Amino acid sequence: MGNGNFEITIEDTTFANNTVQHAFGGGISFLFDNYAIKIANCTFKDNVAIGGNGGALYFDKDNADISIISTNFSDNRAKSGGSLYFHSETRNLVLFDLRIVGNIASREGGGIVFMVDNENVLVDQCFFQDNVAGDTGWWDYLFL
Numbered sequence: 152m153g154n155g156n157f158e159i160t161i162e163d164t165t166f167a168n169n170t171v172q173h174a175f176g177g178g179i180s181f182l183f184d185n186y187a188i189k190i191a192n193c194t195f196k197d198n199v200a201i202g203g204n205g206g207a208l209y210f211d212k213d214n215a216d217i218s219i220i221s222t223n224f225s226d227n228r229a230k231s232g233g234s235l236y237f238h239s240e241t242r243n244l245v246l247f248d249l250r251i252v253g254n255i256a257s258r259e260g261g262g263i264v265f266m267v268d269n270e271n272v273l274v275d276q277c278f279f280q281d282n283v284a285g286d287t288g289w290w291d292y293l294f295l
Contacts, residue, residue: 158187165194166207173202175236176209177227187216194222200229204264205236206254213240223250224262231256232264233282240268249277257285 166178174180177198181188195207203209206227210217217237224234233254237244244267251262261282265272 156185158189160189160191161193162189162191163193165196166198167194167196168198170199170201171203175200175203175211176205176207177203177229178207180205180209180211181215182211184212185214189218189220190222191218191220192222195224195234196226198227202230204229204231204238205234206232206256207234209236209238210241211238215239215241216243217241218243218245219247219249220245221248223252224254225250225252226254228255229257231259233261233284235263236260237263237265237267241272243271244273246274246277248275251277251282252280254282256283259284259286 169177171177177200178195198207200206206229207224227234229236233256234251254261261284262279
């Protein structure tokens with residue numbers, strides 16, 4: 152998808168057993184500017200980004216409003232960001248009531264990598280358990 156001002160809503164959907172090779176986002180990859188996305192009541196399970204980042208979800212580009220609510224991420228795998236990888240400048244980022252369990256990154260961030268410049272970030276009522284990362288890599292970013 153190209154650049155533009157648009158909104159995407161994904162609700163009550165399961166993304167399971169998807170694989171990409173040498174690419175980003177085993178479940179979904181968002182590669183555009185100026186958008187608003189809401190993901191709610193979804194499940195991302197057993198997705199893989201082989202040699203890439205964001206086992207379940209990968210976000211790139213700028214000027215995004217991202218909300219992920221009441222969603223489960225389990226057993227996803229990637230080079231970095233076993234479940235989620237944010238590589239962008241977002242206006243607003245809300246992660247609320249997430250279960251991030253058993254995700255694996257061969258490098259950084261078994262659960263989540265925040266490699267971003269965000270104006271407003273809220274991580275609230277999220278549960279992290281048994282996420283594994285191979286090494287810490289860079290020091291200027293947040294890994295969960």
